[in-house]
Amino acid sequence: MNVFVRNKDKYMSKTIMAFGDSLTWGTNPVAGGRHDYHDRWPSVLEAGLGATHRVVAEGLGGRTSAFDDRTAAFDRNGARALPMLLATHSPLDLVIIMLGANDLKPYISPTVDGAFAGMSRLIEIVRCFPYNWGMTPPKIMIVSPPHFCMRSDNQGPQSGRIVEHSHLLASGYRAIAEAQNCAFFDAAQVAKASDVDGVHLDAANTRAIGAALIEPVRKLLA
Known part of the structure; x- marks a missing residue:
């Protein structure tokens, strides 16, 4: 069994965990509820990568990077959930982290710096987790979420979030990725x-x- 784990690359099987919030879970703002399975971005990524890649979707509505939300009926703190999920799904080749949209709720973090600190903490957790049986830490890709926008009734984004704050995430996440040797992708370039x-x-x-x-992940794992 251990031989398979330690020599996982020779079997060309790659496992990716998509760690995120409702944008990863697939909240449907138009029809309500959840997008169909084939419409969720982890499903699209897995289908595009092909049979040798498996994408484990770990999205939770309201999840923050590293902050408690006492208004919820369940634990939304990403830093507290991540170690358990690393243990559950290991061995992993890549962890894609798309968080920050909930950090920008004014009652969660007063400034965007909270999201930056939280993302740095998540990277630390992935890198320092005590992996078993000769497993090595997975690669990390930080994804900055799409920008908020004004609602059709000219009200601001849901939960008191501010559009301009969401525009600050990409540059900060990019700087963190460069400093921590992680991959980076700005989802605002392709989605709104x-x-x-x-x-x-x-x-x-x-x-x-x-x-x-699809192509950035394929290149990263080549």
Whole structure:
């Protein structure tokens, strides 16, 4: 059994964990509920990568990078959930982290710096986790989420978030990725939020993220 784990690359099987919030879970702002399985970006990514790649979707609505949300009925702190998920799904070749949209709720973090600190903490967790049986830490890709937008009724984004704050995430995440030797992708370049709530994505924009990640992920894992 251990021989297989330690020599996983020779079997060309790659396992990726998509760690995120409702944008990864697939919240549907138009119809309500959840996007169909084939419309969620981790599903699109897995289909595009082919049979030798498996994408494990670990999205949770309201998840923050590293902050408690006492208004919720369940634990939304990503830093607390990540170690358990690393143990659950190991061995992993890549962890894709797309978080920060919930950090920007004004009652979670007063400034965008909270999201930057939280993302740095998540990278540290992935790198320092005590992997078993000769497993090595997976590669990391940081994905900056699409920008918020004003709602169709001219109200601001859901939960009091501010559009301008979302525009600051990409540059900060890019700097963190460069400093920590992680891959980076800016999802705002390929997807935009729905004006229904100013935060979540319709099916086409959700699929667009998965499609855009196919080649960067394939190159990263080559």
